[in-house]
Amino acid sequence: MATVAALGAAWAGTQALRSPGSTAASAASSASASASVEAQSRTELAPGTVFVPPADPSSAPATPSASAPAPAPPAEARGSAGASPSPAGSKPGPAAAAPAAKREPAASAPKTTAKAAFAPGYDSAADGQQALDAALRAAAADGKQVLLDFGANWCGNCKAADKVFGQPATNALLNDSYHLVKIDIGSQNSANFSILRKYSSGGGSYKMPVLIVLSPPGTVRTDTHQSGNPALTADGLGSFLRQWS
Template identity: 50%
Template sequence: MRRSPALLIALSVATAAGLTACGPADPGTEATSSAVAAAAEAPALPEPINIVTAPPETATPSATPSSAPPAAPSSARPSASSPAAGAKASASAAPKAGGAAAPAANPTSFGYSATADSPAAVAAALKQAKADGRNVLLDFGASWCGNCKALDKVLGDAKVQGALNSSYHFVQIDIGDHSTTNFNLLRTYDSQGSYKMPVLIVVTPDGKVRTDTNTGALPALTASGFTGFLKQWAA
């Protein structure tokens, strides 16, 4: 039976469409699928150091790295020595037999308080440092920072506690909520615009910076690594 030209044209179009639909997959699609599969099998990267950017300055800090931080304003938040404020200032110690004050103990629980009067806590630590000759260790961080949480865990180690209590007054300052007051306090010792948390700064009794991990290296967040850091900068 003879087929009409119109029928032959229709069959040709249908055959071409069938070949297109059943042909090989687009190479670009195969490459994309392979890339997705490779990414899924790749090992997870270690957690990066948290970096926060300081808010715009509302006032130029009055102190320099070689001077004590500014005094707390009269309208400051609750005192850092108040339990409700999550105080970080060192507790007073009983006098020794010879009449001199014994070294004050640092806190045994750690964390960052958004309501603490951090300038007052730092001023109190520097005052105690001038009296007993110990350095001041400032820890600027945030409760949501993974590395800060790791440091808090290390601070509970007995060896770390011994090294900390023998040579330092320790103050933790919250910069996780972008408090302008606390960032201005940080700028007193480090004028960088962004900070790798935690920022650990060792300050001498006369207010001079001995070391700053934001411009140097953060110690290993292990008991031995952090104890080595404390002993290195104690003198």
Template identity: 70%
Template sequence: MLRPVRADRADRRTTSPRSTAPLGRRLPLVAAAVVAAGLTAACGPSSEPAGSAAAATAGQSSQAFPSESATASAEASPTASASPSASASPSSSSSPTPSRAPSGSTSSAGGSAKPARTSAAPAPAKVPGPGYDSSADAQKLIDAALRSAKADGRMVLLDFGANWCGNCKAADKVFAQSQTAGILGASYHLVKVDIGGNSSANSALLRKYSPSGGTYTMPVLVVVSPSGTVRTDTHVTGNPSLTSEGINSFLRKWAS
């Protein structure tokens, strides 16, 4: 009975060195595979074929260390979520701003711009009625007419006459006609001065604007510029014919 047991022990002593020697050689290989798997998980997927032993070992090692891959994905996720907002902001800011058309011009369907409106013509000046007002302050009326002439560029027409003068009445009839009244209102400020009475002030105004003296043939028509300069004096040149054609021609000639 004792001999078989010794033989068993002898067999174990002979076989145990043989079995431990291959195990010692396999341990470095397993350690190398674990290190390779860690490098694969850190640097990215392996370029080895799917059936190789290195890929299989890497798969086992990645399952053994899930914390590193989860940390890497958690660190990468904020960057990925922030990238859409960063890409969306330029598109919203780069949207074209509609241009406004100039307020002074309006384009038509054909693309041409409508011309700007011109300013309205000034209102015609007031034309006094027939006759001469002996009670009026002629100097104030002339001063007001000159101020208005400086403002609108019209001429001042001084009409020296008398209510008993037949030629003055003929001129008044022409002044009342629509065509002549239109010329007067557009181009003149008319001031009528009575020289048929005993007004020394009005007689002085006649001599001021018609200083040639002598016997005056009424009506005396004097055209004065806005600056107060006499342009024409009918006491010197003679009156035009007291018709619409004569007076209108006279008014048009000295209107500018």
């Protein structure tokens, strides 16, 4: 009888280990450990780097559909468009006035391209996607490249790069060959993280600044998250800009 009782107690213990409560506790413990590892990875970042979380599939925007057809005109417009001509015997309208004499356009002054003043830092309130879209439209019109500069206002390397970009010779290279878009990734802006993930597939920790050159159609030509940053000096950044212009 003692043996039977012992076997029964062992069986009950096994069932308790397999119970839903035990499984849930184990899963919670595993999730807590995973979160702890991720939190530790964020706190151990090297200076001048930022952790970009992976994309959340549930938050991905819907794929844009084809352009919707133009709306039908109002009933009044359809009625007026299909109205029958005036009945016979009605008085004709006044004769159309003769066209005015064509004037020759005045000679215009030759167009000059203004050099854009370089603005250091990253605007955390700016719409990064809107700025990128505008740069791509301008690039499609003039054939320049688009330079994406992802960084943060607290990043020392970003400040060093800004200092060089603001120098006359480097700024001339930027204006002549690029449309510069500076995007803040230091304030945990999820929309800006999405732009970075779109053009740089490395993921994880990014050493700033991340410089990405796009062709006018929007194709990635180079990504310093993959290739490494050039020296953040006049010679280093100047060579980089000339290489991809």
